[in-house]
Amino acid sequence: MSRTVTLVLVDHAGVPLGALPPYDLPEPWWQEVASVVAEARRRHGLDVAVLRLLAADRPEPPGGHVTYLGEVPGRPSVPLDPVSVDLSPEPLRAPWAEPGGPARSLAWATAELRRLGRPATVVAQQRAWNLSAIWRLDGDGGSAWLKQVPAFLRHEAAVLRWLGHAVPGTAPTLLADDGSGRMLLDHVPGDDRYEAGSDERAAIAADHHAIQLRAAGDVARLVAAGLPDRRGSALARWIRAALAPHDPSIVADLLTGLDARLEEVRRFGLPDTLVHGDLHPGNVRSDGERRVIIDWGDSFVGHPAFDILRLTETLDPATAGPLLEAWAARWRADVPGCDPERAVTLLRPVAALRLAAVFAMFLAGIEPSERPFHVNDVPACLDRAALTSFPEGQAAVRPLP
Incomplete structure (x- = not known):
């Protein structure tokens, strides 16, 4: 099973720009976007941040033809297909699913890593869906993960803080959190x-x-x-x-x-x-x-x-x-x-x-x-x-x- 991806692009201000031609990915799971981003870069030289799911031709995952909204810096030089898309405000939209949302979260995470003496040199988006946005941040001081969750899951940071104190080593180490759902986690090796x-x-x-x-x-x-x-x-x-x-x-x-x-x-x-x-x-x-x-x-x-x-x-x-x-x-x-x-x-x-x-x-x-x-x-x-x-x-x- 695989998925076909269409990326509808907007700029940092949320202005619609058009859509990239569809492309196929072997990974079927809709929330996994590392391959979506990597293929857009390989095919078109674009640095895309996937914001959210727009539509799918199946009632549920995995596989099928999936359309995402992606954000790019400025107007791409590659040809884009005209597309009609509803970008109306939505009160339940996650903060990372809005234009500018990923940049704000990454700015917070990279600042925290600098404060900890572990500046990031490479960032890579891993996941984007309604329950979390996840980015990997690598640098000379090792790897860390930015995880951002909705309000109804934000108690995860409190759990990780308690676990780190009471039973250290049993859960990921919480490096920082901002109280709103953003967490910076130390890397956990393995699978x-x-x-x-x-x-x-x-x-x-x-x-x-x-x-x-x-x-x-x-x-x-x-x-x-x-x-x-x-x-x-x-x-x-x-x-x-x-x-x-x-x-x-x-x-x-x-x-x-x-x-x-x-x-x-x-x-x-x-x-x-x-x-x-x-x-x-x-x-x-x-x-x-x-x-x-x-x-x-x-x-x-x-x-x-x-x-x-x-x-x-x-x-x-x-x-x-x-x-x-x-x-x-x-x-x-x-x-x-x-x-x-x-x-x-x-x-x-x-x-x-x-x-x-x-x-x-x-x-x-x-x-x-x-x-x-x-x-x-x-x-x-x-x-x-x-x-x-x-x-x-x-x-x-x-x-x-």
């Missing part, structure tokens, strides 16, 4: 571990248990620092509010018994703690010697079972079983008298509901042209919630006896 097998997942789960055990005594501080509070009834209220705009006939059934279920889970004795929120292997980076958990923007304070459910959700029962058993044994050893297995059983459908609410939050907080990234995720998670509640496929969460 994202999307293809991790069961042994590596077991090691990830053990690493994360140490983080969660340490965080259990610091939940008040984490909430005060800005982490979303998803403990017990607060989680139920947030799920209901996030899913309220979606199909009421499905959502109402799935929410049946949710408060009673969460109250029952509380009785099983596991402490609330820091939850990563999206602990799949692709959010772990390793060079073969150490593992670092990345992308903490979905984090919250809540029940620790949500992370082991996410780490094992794509595995068959025979593979997931030992990972869940080891996770439960660690908690029983550290919190005598708790019942982790029962907690996992009751939270499995809630985990899918929570993910549906996360995607609903994304949809509510991003501009319309970017919604194809997530629009099918909410119904998919609701379907999974129904199936995990009733394996026979009925459409309601089983009320507690």
